[in-house]
Amino acid sequence: MIVSGRSSQSLAAALAADLGESLADIQRVRFPDGEIRVGVDLDGSRIDAGERAILVAATTTHDAFVEALELQDALGEAGVAEITTVLPYMGYARQDRAFEPGQPVTARAMARAIASGTDRVIVVNPHEEAITEFFDVSCTTVDAASRLAIPLPDLADPVFFAPDAGATALAETVRDAYGTGAVDYFEKIRQSGEEIEISPHDTDVRGRDVVLVDDIVATGATMAETISILGERGAGRVFATCVHPVLAGNAYTQLVRAGVEAVYGTDTIERPVSAVSAAPAIACALRERT
């Protein structure tokens, strides 16, 4: 049985189809004080003995986090034998250390809460692999980056660029899936939440199509700055790709104003730019574990 958080309905449906599993009916109630109650509609029947559930819930918002915890609890209450929680996108995961005394390790706090209601966890492309250690149950990761090559058109002498060194492996993955092209990365220094300084490397991009690859586009500041620099350096078309299209605020507008040809993301966060599904990559990981 696949159980979907509200923010992951398309992905959960795609996973159910891929795995040949049923898709659970979900009941949602919002109370006058703003609290929510989310459960699985079993239509009065008892859960089959030995039933296993796969909860698919991107924790993109506070409500989505609460929903995921409630759904885990509802499944346990209903007597499900094993719960696997898939976090297509794990919110709050980027604060993976206390950068100053007094700060929380937010990723750890969230991981502990999620781990308390499940038997195992699968996270798609976390910002840092090390966050898997914050879960008190088995936690593995799935790399959905190769899916980003699918919507790309035919490219002219392409360069796959990571906006920072940390995303170079992702750029290589997309290049490998596309089949041809160079890989390079930019040096990035983040001055604040929305201010960044980017220094390009030496790859000559004049007249060449460029595919930018990152794990996440949040405010869009990183990608927009990179796209502008590539434009100044005479690049051909610039495509922005990411696994997690958070696209907060006016991020998409920023990318368009910077001159992007197209933006492609996966459905780990369901957005208009979610041109490709991460479901096959997640299904593969789930099959390996059964």
Ligand code: R5P
């Ligand atoms: C940072 O290291 C990540 O890989 C992304 O580059 C970053 O989180 C993107 O954030 P924003 O869109 O706000 O620049």
